[in-house]
Structure formats: C-alpha cells, structure tokens
Amino acid sequence: MSTNQNFYSVKDVSHLDQLLLSAQGMKAHPLKYKEFGKGKLLVLLFFNPSLRTKLSTQKAALNLGMQVISMDMKDSWAWEFEDGKIMDQNTAEHVKEAARVISGYADIIAIRSFPGLKDKESDYRDVVVNNFMKYSTKPVVNLESAIRHPLQSFADLMTIKEYSSVKKPKIVLSWAPHPKALPQAVANSFLEWMRAAGDSVTITHPEGYELDERFTEGHHVVYDQKEAFKNADFVYVKNWSSVKKYGQVISEDPTRMITREALSLSNEAKLLHCLPVRRNVVISDDAMDSDHSLISELAKNRLYTAQAVLYNILKGTL
Amino acid sequence: MSTNQNFYSVKDVSHLDQLLLSAQGMKAHPLKYKEFGKGKLLVLLFFNPSLRTKLSTQKAALNLGMQVISMDMKDSWAWEFEDGKIMDQNTAEHVKEAARVISGYADIIAIRSFPGLKDKESDYRDVVVNNFMKYSTKPVVNLESAIRHPLQSFADLMTIKEYSSVKKPKIVLSWAPHPKALPQAVANSFLEWMRAAGDSVTITHPEGYELDERFTEGHHVVYDQKEAFKNADFVYVKNWSSVKKYGQVISEDPTRMITREALSLSNEAKLLHCLPVRRNVVISDDAMDSDHSLISELAKNRLYTAQAVLYNILKGTL
Amino acid sequence: MSTNQNFYSVKDVSHLDQLLLSAQGMKAHPLKYKEFGKGKLLVLLFFNPSLRTKLSTQKAALNLGMQVISMDMKDSWAWEFEDGKIMDQNTAEHVKEAARVISGYADIIAIRSFPGLKDKESDYRDVVVNNFMKYSTKPVVNLESAIRHPLQSFADLMTIKEYSSVKKPKIVLSWAPHPKALPQAVANSFLEWMRAAGDSVTITHPEGYELDERFTEGHHVVYDQKEAFKNADFVYVKNWSSVKKYGQVISEDPTRMITREALSLSNEAKLLHCLPVRRNVVISDDAMDSDHSLISELAKNRLYTAQAVLYNILKGTL
Numbered sequence: 001m002s003t004n005q006n007f008y009s010v011k012d013v014s015h016l017d018q019l020l021l022s023a024q025g026m027k028a029h030p031l032k033y034k035e036f037g038k039g040k041l042l043v044l045l046f047f048n049p050s051l052r053t054k055l056s057t058q059k060a061a062l063n064l065g066m067q068v069i070s071m072d073m074k075d076s077w078a079w080e081f082e083d084g085k086i087m088d089q090n091t092a093e094h095v096k097e098a099a100r101v102i103s104g105y106a107d108i109i110a111i112r113s114f115p116g117l118k119d120k121e122s123d124y125r126d127v128v129v130n131n132f133m134k135y136s137t138k139p140v141v142n143l144e145s146a147i148r149h150p151l152q153s154f155a156d157l158m159t160i161k162e163y164s165s166v167k168k169p170k171i172v173l174s175w176a177p178h179p180k181a182l183p184q185a186v187a188n189s190f191l192e193w194m195r196a197a198g199d200s201v202t203i204t205h206p207e208g209y210e211l212d213e214r215f216t217e218g219h220h221v222v223y224d225q226k227e228a229f230k231n232a233d234f235v236y237v238k239n240w241s242s243v244k245k246y247g248q249v250i251s252e253d254p255t256r257m258i259t260r261e262a263l264s265l266s267n268e269a270k271l272l273h274c275l276p277v278r279r280n281v282v283i284s285d286d287a288m289d290s291d292h293s294l295i296s297e298l299a300k301n302r303l304y305t306a307q308a309v310l311y312n313i314l315k316g317t318l
Numbered sequence: 319m320s321t322n323q324n325f326y327s328v329k330d331v332s333h334l335d336q337l338l339l340s341a342q343g344m345k346a347h348p349l350k351y352k353e354f355g356k357g358k359l360l361v362l363l364f365f366n367p368s369l370r371t372k373l374s375t376q377k378a379a380l381n382l383g384m385q386v387i388s389m390d391m392k393d394s395w396a397w398e399f400e401d402g403k404i405m406d407q408n409t410a411e412h413v414k415e416a417a418r419v420i421s422g423y424a425d426i427i428a429i430r431s432f433p434g435l436k437d438k439e440s441d442y443r444d445v446v447v448n449n450f451m452k453y454s455t456k457p458v459v460n461l462e463s464a465i466r467h468p469l470q471s472f473a474d475l476m477t478i479k480e481y482s483s484v485k486k487p488k489i490v491l492s493w494a495p496h497p498k499a500l501p502q503a504v505a506n507s508f509l510e511w512m513r514a515a516g517d518s519v520t521i522t523h524p525e526g527y528e529l530d531e532r533f534t535e536g537h538h539v540v541y542d543q544k545e546a547f548k549n550a551d552f553v554y555v556k557n558w559s560s561v562k563k564y565g566q567v568i569s570e571d572p573t574r575m576i577t578r579e580a581l582s583l584s585n586e587a588k589l590l591h592c593l594p595v596r597r598n599v600v601i602s603d604d605a606m607d608s609d610h611s612l613i614s615e616l617a618k619n620r621l622y623t624a625q626a627v628l629y630n631i632l633k634g635t636l
Numbered sequence: 637m638s639t640n641q642n643f644y645s646v647k648d649v650s651h652l653d654q655l656l657l658s659a660q661g662m663k664a665h666p667l668k669y670k671e672f673g674k675g676k677l678l679v680l681l682f683f684n685p686s687l688r689t690k691l692s693t694q695k696a697a698l699n700l701g702m703q704v705i706s707m708d709m710k711d712s713w714a715w716e717f718e719d720g721k722i723m724d725q726n727t728a729e730h731v732k733e734a735a736r737v738i739s740g741y742a743d744i745i746a747i748r749s750f751p752g753l754k755d756k757e758s759d760y761r762d763v764v765v766n767n768f769m770k771y772s773t774k775p776v777v778n779l780e781s782a783i784r785h786p787l788q789s790f791a792d793l794m795t796i797k798e799y800s801s802v803k804k805p806k807i808v809l810s811w812a813p814h815p816k817a818l819p820q821a822v823a824n825s826f827l828e829w830m831r832a833a834g835d836s837v838t839i840t841h842p843e844g845y846e847l848d849e850r851f852t853e854g855h856h857v858v859y860d861q862k863e864a865f866k867n868a869d870f871v872y873v874k875n876w877s878s879v880k881k882y883g884q885v886i887s888e889d890p891t892r893m894i895t896r897e898a899l900s901l902s903n904e905a906k907l908l909h910c911l912p913v914r915r916n917v918v919i920s921d922d923a924m925d926s927d928h929s930l931i932s933e934l935a936k937n938r939l940y941t942a943q944a945v946l947y948n949i950l951k952g953t954l
Contacts, residue, residue: 043691051416051419051420058387059359059423059424062385063357067698069695076685076687084916086917087914093911102687104932105936105939275411275419276395276411279414280405300419352675367711367712367713369712370737372705373737373738373741377677377741377742390708593729594728594733595730596723596724596729597722597723597730598720599724617733618737618740618741
C-alpha cells in the first residue's frame, strides 16, 4: 500500500484554498516554474479517449519543465485487476507489475479509465485507479475514473470563484438529455468539490436520475428545472445515466435541454459544461453562443488547475 | 472569424522569397533558434495517417524549442462541422468548441484531414481545416487538407530552387498510374506554389484527369507524356484520381509509369515525388534508384520548410 | 549498406564491460548527461505493442536531453520489404524510402517488429530490422525484432551482475507454460548475451522446445526442471513457442509453472522475467510476491541500459 500524495478526489487536497491560489498563480504566470520539474517524468495512461484532459495535463507538465509520455492503452494487451487470478484467459499483465514498473520510470502517473456502466457495485469500487494507487510507488493522478473526475471539478471550482460576483452564488447542477448512456463521474466530483469548498448545490433532473448518496450529501434536489433555475448564478450542465436503473437512459426529455429561454429564468446565470457537448440536444446553439457561456473559459482553466496539482504533488504540498 | 496568420495555402505567404530564404537559413543552421519557441505549444491533429509530415513538423517545432503534442484523432469521438445541427447522431463535439478549446492550450494548431473523394463540391469546400481556421483563436497550419498540401509544395519549391542550374527550368507535373483513388491535394498545391513563384508548369496526364481550373491557371496541359518530358529539367510525379468523374480511377495506363527510359527523353531531369510511392507501379526501380532522383532530398527539405513556417508564424512575419 | 553503429545484437557491442559500466553510471547519475543529446532526435517505430520498452527507451532519451517522437505503425500504411516488387497490392511504401526519409530527420531510429511465427526461415531472416539497418543512414536500435531483444538482455545481464554474490553464479533459463504462442526473441538474446559475458546457462524445457542452435551454443539443456534448478543462483523464466514445430504450442505442462516450491530446490535463486507475465500460469503468485523476485528491479534497469546504449551510440563508443 503506497503512502503517496495521490490526486484521486478532493479528499486528497489538504488545503483547498491554497491549491486554488496556486492555480490562480499559474494562470497569472504560466511559465514561472518552467525549470521546477526538470528531469521528472509524467506518464499518462488513457484507457479511453480524451481531448481536453490529454492536452491540458500534458501542457501543464511541459510548462513545469517536466518530461511527458502519453500512452493510449486500447491497443495494448489487457490488464488484470483481480487478485489471485489464474491468468489463462484474456489478461496478459497484472496491475501489480504494471503499476510497479511504470513507477520505476515515472515521477507521477496519471490514468483515465471509464466505467463499464453495467454493474454499479463494480464500477463504484473504481478498481483500475484504486489498484494503480495501491501498487504504484509514485503519486497517481485521476484523469477521470469510473466515478470521479477531480481535475475537471477543480477547474469548475476555479471558474466559479473567478466569475462569481457574490460571496454565496446560487449554483445549479442541471441534468440535460443525451442519446447515449454517460458516466456519473463529472456530476459526482462536482458535488464533492463544491461541498468541500463550502457550497451547497441545487441539483435538478428527472425523477429516477438521483445520484449516489455519497455525493449528494450536503446538496438538495429540485426536480422542476424551472424552479431550480430561479435566481441561479451558475448553471452547470451535464448528462448522466441513471444510478438506480444502473447505466440506463430512462429519459431523453427534450424540454430539459438548456436554452437561452430556460436561462432567462435565472439571475443571468453563467453557463458551464465540461465538454464535449452535443449542441441542440444537451444545450441549444442560442445558449452555447450567448454571453451566458463560460464554457471556453472553463476549458482553459483545466490547464492551470492541472499545473497546480502537478506542481504541488512534486513539491509535496498537495 | 479569426485574423490569425494561418498557413492554409500559398496565399497566406506575404513574401515567398523571404520565406524561402528563411527555410534555407534553417537548413544551414537548424538549431539557431532553439530557444525561440520556448514555452510555446504546437498541437498536431491527424485525422489520417502520416509519416513525413508527422515527423518533420514535430522535429521542426522541437528544433525551435517548442513544446509538441501530436494526437491521432481516429480513435476519438467524431466532430461536427455543420452549423445549427441537432447533434443526436454520431458526432459528439462541434468544431466550434474543439477549435476554441485547443486554442486555449496551443500557440499553433496543425491539422491533417483528407477528402472523402465521393462529393467534389463538399471536398472542395475543405470544411475541416476551414472551420478550424474560422473558430481557432490561434494560427492554423494545413498538414494536408482535402485539396491542398502547402507544406509539401513549399518543400517542392525549395528543392527545385536548390537543384536548378538554370533560371527558368522546364518543370513537368506528370500523373502516373496507381491502383487506388488518391486526392488531388499535392498536385493542386504544387501548381499553386509554382505559379506564385513565377513558374509555369507543363502538366501531363491521360484525358479525363484534368485538374480543377482554380489550380491549372497559368499552366498548360500536354497529354502526350513523351512530348511533355522533352527538355524537362524537373519531373514531379504524382497520381491523382479524376476530378471530372470525381474520385474515380479512370485509367491505370502502365505506359505512364515513370522509368529511366521515360526520363531519358528529358534534359537529364531531376525526379521528384512526395512519397509514399509504390515502386514499379508509379515509378520503376531503375528510375527511383538512379541519379535522377531527388526524392530523399525533397523529404529532408520538409523539415526546414516546416521550421521556417512555424518560426515565421510565431514571429508574426509569415 | 550503412556502416552505422547499430544496436541489433550483442555483436554490435565492442566492449561489453565498458557498456555495463556505462549503464551502472547512468543508474548512479541519471541526469549527468542531460545536455548531451540536445538537438538530437530519437524516433521510435512500434509495429507491435509495448509498455516497458516504450517507456524506458523514451525516458532514457529524455534523460540525455534528446528530442523524442514515438510512432505506432499499426494504423499506418503497410511497408514493403522485398526488393524488386511490383507494389500493386497492399504495401504502399518501400522500406528503402521509409528508412532513408526517417534518417533525414532522426539521429537514432529504434524499431520493434515481432515475428509472424508461421515461417521460421522468413522470421529468422529478421527482414524488418535488417532492411531498416540496410537503408538507414543513421544508427538503428533493435526494440525487439523477430528473433532478438538485445535491450532486454542487456538489462538482464546488468541485473544478474548487480545481484550476484558469487563470481560464477549458476544461471538457469527455464521455459514455463503459456496459453499462446510466443516468440523466441527474449530467450535467444538472453543466451547470446550471457555467452558474450562469459556465462554458460543451463536451459530447461520440455522436449521439443529446443531453441535454435545459433543461440544455444556454449550452453546446455537439462530437460528435468527439478534437476536444472539444483544449486541455481538465478532462474530466468520465459515461455517460447516451439522452433522445430515452428510457432506451435506443443506443451502447456502446468508442472513447469514456476512456484515458490520449485524455487526451493535452488540455492535461494533470484527470479527474473522480462514481463508481461501471466500470474499463476507462468509464475505463481507465491513466487512472484516472494523475496526471490528481482522482476521490478530488472524492469527498472531497462532504463539505465537503454540510456547507456543511446549515449554510447551518440558518442560513437558503442
């Protein structure tokens, strides 16, 4: 069992305010620590596709002077995550070896692995990243696991703080329709980080889309989207599949698409989404292209938050 | 609409002579500007395979001290390029978001996207790279689009200038047979750059393989390959599919394969091809392995021309 | 024919003792030569998957200050390796062009290409790496070819020297069962390097698994695994498919799995395996997780041996 300073969830952050200040500092002076990570290697392992996470995390490491190697794992042999298995089937390498070996070369290991969305109990054990943390001798960064996406949530928090004109903004997390079953990771982590920052979130979604109680604690649900949007300062939009009917799409209710009209009920709310977003399904063009949107700004903050995380891990001050 | 200094076609080059000098300078002193691009990121997006372009453009950026991230897009989700679309089908992210987001991390974005070769009108609108230029807030470099390959053509021009012993060489663009339907991009761009450099090209191909008039202006066609090769100083070889019967292979005439004998009709012409080339189909072994060939030298010049393009974009002097 | 300082087999090493000292030096001071390779490019070409080799060789180059580009070739067009071929079928580029072109950008080219395991004579000609060496104008490093894996064997040798408490340890190469047909490359190279280092190896495997005589010379076979393990100081474990019944799995004898009990017959032998390993098929959990195992240490030495190879190639002292 390693005692590394992993970045798996907000619980790994000892002083959230300081980490936030660190990210803001990175934004002001992105190349200030350009020699800090010299000779240190970040290895990124992607079991699933990525655009923003892949680019922003690599750029963050490069800005710190780190070496970077990014690997797409889909074309590699399959890894075994179960203990004691007789590996005579599809898996060719055990995570025990993989994590130890990569630890031998890397100074930080970052890993993305999505859920299967078939079996809740299995997905919520988050075995890939947890096993990696267990056997790695170096810090592990969660690039979106089966149930959490902390780098996204840290950028969410930074962006809300940056654009909030009031001390206690009303923050709404709104489910929106999507034709395919998506993970709950972004919504889960968002709630976890907001709570850690002392913010209570109004969650709105159709009945049956309740998130796991481990994540909704300290927040509250208002099923009626219109009601939820009243006086909202921030509307964070995300689709997720059902937790109860695990991994299923049980509603595609088009009236819950986020439009300019829907936002007009709010307090000129700022619009946030982690991307990628399906236009005119999840959010309408008129909302996407309006002054409400902070979506590009949020994506850009992925860089500075990742840079703060890597910097503080290397420094031992996460 | 961005006002970036993109490198989409030769029309984006304000002073071709100066850019050529810049490339020659890079060849003489490849590491002279090794600190120039420090902290600047080049992101390369490949929707199609690449060997020379991928290696030479990355190496060019590294020689300038830039950070580099290259992404193969085939395993990513599909992007939407049409405006106003209800994205409930295969596409998961709109180019509007993708281009803006990548602009948030990168200083230059380079992109390769081949044509479908099914619908001329659609291919010739060159939507992928054009939409990218429209929505990117940073300069975009064309790594071969549906209809143009300007980095190749710049290297073509540099190589012809380098090896020409006369002021006005006779330059021939010769179609050659190939079993598969190929784009017209390399031929189109070649003609465009030669005209910009003040050179008129003799084009030779079977009837039915006429290139689009936007590119042939200022040049002339001689259908008879033997006639075209007379007194030629340079023979630039390339297959392309028909423009009229769009995307079709309407001839595989083996007598148009480039051989040493065919070149013997010329003025000891130098042989050029962008590669990859199918030996003994497009060009025979005896021509490939003869002193006529400048094919390796041309490939090497891809590095210095790319380096000049990136340098002048960063400097704002393209 | 190039006269480069390639690293294809142990025969390319002029002074093995010095190269070993160089690797030990790299381990003591990994960043000592961090400016040595500035401006020099290593290109890695992978025709097959890789974890340790891909990470360790890239990290080695980065530690020397080199530029690095790694390419997965499986999604590229197919290359032709035969001379004089009419390339009107699947292959789109000849190795003659590919090797020359990459040589134009790279200072060192590293290449991985596994055997087909259908035709011994063809595999043992090792055409991919041999053709690459033939046409490249820059040094070529073998990242595991059809029949050799010299970077692995150099790390094997370094690890045995590092952990040997006696001058002439008893070294056993033990075949172990595996459900799929695997190459002989690791075993072949291991024998070649041990012989070059002056060590004679006891090889144990079921009848019918005899390795090619080019590699077994100077070593000897003891079919009985128990007998072979007596007094062993090192047990190097590896599966390979039959050479005689070429590429076939002719035994999966489970009694030859390496267990703690099997190792108890030895002289507290150290356990080595190149990885990936199928637990409880090739080696049991109790052996993998015992103090016998040097498997992580061996993997880590892949970095320093690769770094020594790259450094000495660049310096011209391989």
